[in-house]
Amino acid sequence: MASSSPVVDLYNLSNYTFYKKDPKIEKDTSVHERLARMRFNYMKEGMRTTVAGILLIQEHNHPHLLLLQIGNTFCKLPGGRLKPGENEIEGLKRKLTSKLGCNYPDRVPDWQIGECVARWWRHHFENKMYPYCPSYIKPKECRMIYMVHLSETGYFAVPKNLKPLAVPFFELYDNAQRYGTVISEIPLLLSRFQFNMFNNN
Amino acid sequence: MASSSPVVDLYNLSNYTFYKKDPKIEKDTSVHERLARMRFNYMKEGMRTTVAGILLIQEHNHPHLLLLQIGNTFCKLPGGRLKPGENEIEGLKRKLTSKLGCNYPDRVPDWQIGECVARWWRHHFENKMYPYCPSYIKPKECRMIYMVHLSETGYFAVPKNLKPLAVPFFELYDNAQRYGTVISEIPLLLSRFQFNMFNNN
Numbered sequence: 001m002a003s004s005s006p007v008v009d010l011y012n013l014s015n016y017t018f019y020k021k022d023p024k025i026e027k028d029t030s031v032h033e034r035l036a037r038m039r040f041n042y043m044k045e046g047m048r049t050t051v052a053g054i055l056l057i058q059e060h061n062h063p064h065l066l067l068l069q070i071g072n073t074f075c076k077l078p079g080g081r082l083k084p085g086e087n088e089i090e091g092l093k094r095k096l097t098s099k100l101g102c103n104y105p106d107r108v109p110d111w112q113i114g115e116c117v118a119r120w121w122r123h124h125f126e127n128k129m130y131p132y133c134p135s136y137i138k139p140k141e142c143r144m145i146y147m148v149h150l151s152e153t154g155y156f157a158v159p160k161n162l163k164p165l166a167v168p169f170f171e172l173y174d175n176a177q178r179y180g181t182v183i184s185e186i187p188l189l190l191s192r193f194q195f196n197m198f199n200n201n
Numbered sequence: 202m203a204s205s206s207p208v209v210d211l212y213n214l215s216n217y218t219f220y221k222k223d224p225k226i227e228k229d230t231s232v233h234e235r236l237a238r239m240r241f242n243y244m245k246e247g248m249r250t251t252v253a254g255i256l257l258i259q260e261h262n263h264p265h266l267l268l269l270q271i272g273n274t275f276c277k278l279p280g281g282r283l284k285p286g287e288n289e290i291e292g293l294k295r296k297l298t299s300k301l302g303c304n305y306p307d308r309v310p311d312w313q314i315g316e317c318v319a320r321w322w323r324h325h326f327e328n329k330m331y332p333y334c335p336s337y338i339k340p341k342e343c344r345m346i347y348m349v350h351l352s353e354t355g356y357f358a359v360p361k362n363l364k365p366l367a368v369p370f371f372e373l374y375d376n377a378q379r380y381g382t383v384i385s386e387i388p389l390l391l392s393r394f395q396f397n398m399f400n401n402n
Contacts, residue, residue: 005317005320060336061335061336062333062335062336063333115393116206116393117393118389118392118393119206119392119393120392130371130374131370131374131388131389131391131392132263132264132370132371132374132388132392134262134263134371135261135262135263169332169333170331170333170335173331173332173333185386185389187332187333188319188332188386188389188390189389189390190332191319191320191321191332191333192316192317192318192319192320
């Protein structure tokens with residue numbers, strides 16, 4: 001039916017256990033360095049495709065987004081760059097395992113990847129991204145943002161240099177200055193979803 | 202498949218014929234008046250539900266959104282307020298016919314309503330809307346934005362006091378100052394769609 005919304009189940013943060021694992025050192029120490037590496041890779045491999053996952057929990061019946069904080073301020077979604085030719089879903093699973101996956105044999109994650117909720121384009125070698133790409137632009141990056149459905153409980157292992165945060169939608173929305181456009185727009189992108197809130201208490 | 206995107210067919214603006222019909226006088230002459238009427242209706246009927254339609258065409262292989270301009274600056278999506286208890290899809294069809302429908306018997310529109318792409322909430326009696334509603338808020342309005350799929354050709358009749366405009370996505374995006382948040386965010390909300398561009402020439 002045209003009027004039905006997709007439903008997503010959300011559980012309390014306390015249903016999930018977070019471990020630490022070896023740090024994943026960031027490849028770049030500055031925006032300038034990052035754009036230079038992008039330019040270099042573009043010459044070798046053409047447009048880069050990156051993927052990121054939306055992992056949600058709830059507190060006080062309000063959806064929260066799982067972010068990874070680097071240093072004191074910068075936050076990012078779990079995800080990363082695909083290998084040339086790699087399938088998006090497989091690549092996202094690989095990246096989620098690298099950023100969040102437990103290594104214990106019985107706690108290996110079985111990621112449930114949902115639909116793509118947004119596609120962002122980097123038109124030029126600069127920070128700004130756009131949600132469309134005119135035909136006369138040769139884009140430098142395409143970033144696809146996917147829903148990731150969590151089970152009722154789960155185990156995550158996060159690299160020591162990253163700090164997992166659960167940030168409420170009301171804090172993210174309209175706050176591009178703190179979280180960047182891609183993250184701050186997620187509450188809007190999910191406004192068409194219906195959230196089923198499950199409470200432990 | 203999780204990685205497939207919904208596909209939308211877009212045709213040139215010249216495939217559609219626009220007629221004029223009797224004006225639809227706006228109920229309010231100022232934002233202040235509008236909020237006062239909202240408050241009055243809220244006391245009688247509770248939260249209002251409004252619906253709006255996204256109608257797209259393409260020019261130069263770039264998607265354009267159909268807007269209705271009132272006066273010299275203000276633009277809005279075709280749509281309006283549902284009657285208490287009215288079904289959203291039926292209500293949107295009624296509103297689209299009132300704002301865009303031809304009266305000629307053989308040109309009566311058969312609206313193809315697609316999925317809901319966003320839900321906005323008015324938390325208080327003010328202009329600002331949010332893409333979420335915390336449980337402690339008693340919302341004053343819920344606005345649902347739907348895709349409307351156009352056929353290859355079509356006839357529209359627009360009230361004389363409204364001017365139909367086809368505005369390119371690159372002009373809408375990041376331009377809340379000119380178009381308001383609800384409209385300027387549409388390119389992002391549709392970034393997950395794949396557009397099939399059909400050209401006449």
